[in-house]
Amino acid sequence: MSPRSSPSLASVAVLSAALLWGGCTKEESAPAALGGGDDRTLRKLREEVDRVNQGGRPTQGPESTRGDPNANLAGLAAGLGESAERKLSLPESNSTVHVDTVAVKLTGLDSSHSVKGSGKVSLTTEELFLRVQLVAQNVGAAPLPLDLDGAKVVGAAGQEYPVARDAQVVAGTRPLRRTWAPEERSDVVLLFELPPAALREDGLHLVLQGSGGDVRIPLR
Numbered sequence: 001m002s003p004r005s006s007p008s009l010a011s012v013a014v015l016s017a018a019l020l021w022g023g024c025t026k027e028e029s030a031p032a033a034l035g036g037g038d039d040r041t042l043r044k045l046r047e048e049v050d051r052v053n054q055g056g057r058p059t060q061g062p063e064s065t066r067g068d069p070n071a072n073l074a075g076l077a078a079g080l081g082e083s084a085e086r087k088l089s090l091p092e093s094n095s096t097v098h099v100d101t102v103a104v105k106l107t108g109l110d111s112s113h114s115v116k117g118s119g120k121v122s123l124t125t126e127e128l129f130l131r132v133q134l135v136a137q138n139v140g141a142a143p144l145p146l147d148l149d150g151a152k153v154v155g156a157a158g159q160e161y162p163v164a165r166d167a168q169v170v171a172g173t174r175p176l177r178r179t180w181a182p183e184e185r186s187d188v189v190l191l192f193e194l195p196p197a198a199l200r201e202d203g204l205h206l207v208l209q210g211s212g213g214d215v216r217i218p219l220r
Contacts, residue, residue, distance in 0.1 A: 085112040088199070091218045099210040101140025102180055106206070106217055107187070108133035111199060115191065117170045127195050129167055132206055132219070134188040138180035148176040148208065153192045153219065156203030167191040 088109040096105045110131050116122045123129075130153065138144050153161040163176065173189040180186075190206070198204060204220035 085110050088220075091220065093218055097208075097215050097217055098139075099136075099146065099208050099215050100212065101138055101142075101144050102136050102146055103139050104134050104136045104188075104208065104215075104217070106132070106219070107135050109219060115167045115171050118172055121170055123167050123170045125193055127193055128199065129164060130161075130192045130194055130199065132190045132192070134190070134217075135185070136180075136188050137185035138182055141182055143179050143181050145179045146177075146210075148188065148190065150209045151176070151190050152207050153194060153198075154205050154207050154216075155198050156201050159198070161192045161194040161198070164191045164193040167193065 088111060090106060090109060094106050096103050098104070108131070111128045112131070113126070113128060114122050114124045115129050115131075132153075149163060151163055155161075168176070168191050171189065171191060173191070174186065176190075199220065202220055204218075206217040206219055208215045208217070
């Protein structure tokens, strides 16, 4: 998704490596994990994901009766395998940061044109999905409500890439908005959609929002 477009319009969901769904998706597929104006699009996508995972046939969109404007995406989806995922090196400076009382450390980075769900559903983009893996622990003595839905990747020139909500739904990751119990420790996966050129630039950061302001984690 480009920083100027809505998270729901930047990519195309591919069901059974053939279905093209206009829109781009978010974290563990629990309604509480998502919010904002994209609820209707995300709800439709969740319903289709659930239906296909239960054995239903993928629904063809209206584009299937016309010339396919997404042929390039279809070709990408057909040619993607596990090897298409590219692991990225972590930055040399990889210190633990604190978002309020939650200690956060970067543990993994990879990129791919496709995000696969647990069933027959996948999501494909001509840009790249950046998968950011973190380990986080509430080191405070009290429960802490933390909303990672506002996380974003920021480029050196200030361009911003918000969480790819539709990709989070398809990937089935943990909810982004929840309360962390004292000493609770967990892996967190965040997915973003950005142009390939952005990954070749120095100065790329992950920005998390805490009550005391933004917390920046270098990525490149």
